[in-house]
Amino acid sequence: MRKSDVRTERDVKEYLKDWSEFERSVYLATFKIPEGKVSTYSRIAEVIGKPKAQRAVANALHKNPLYPIVPCHRVVKSDGGFGGEKKAASDRRRHVEREGVPTKDGKVSLSKRVLF
């Protein structure tokens, strides 16, 4: 199946059938984050049942094969900042801002309103 045809959660699973169980769970959890909201690497780790694997979660999202279908740009650090290389990070920041999430000093204020 082609990336451009991926829409539903089921499509995501199908498209990622050859990826590891861990990575699939990360992309699936991220896929559920609604527009206008964000989550954190920690929360994703908790949701998939691996509370101490935030670092591995970040690694998985770093190689996200379904961007922007799987909205990895909506996953931020616990302090609301955007991780990774400078350019890529600011790109993701602009992307979430465009989706309606306000930022201050390059960071998202993790209020209940925006935190998924």
Next chain:
DNA sequence: CCCGTGACCGACT
């Protein structure tokens, strides 16, 4: 199986 590599995190200086 050991080892290096990170889009991490909380504690601490």
Next chain:
DNA sequence: CAGTCGGCCACGG
């Protein structure tokens, strides 16, 4: 506040 440190963990070589 900005930096550093140790702990953590899946993945690929």
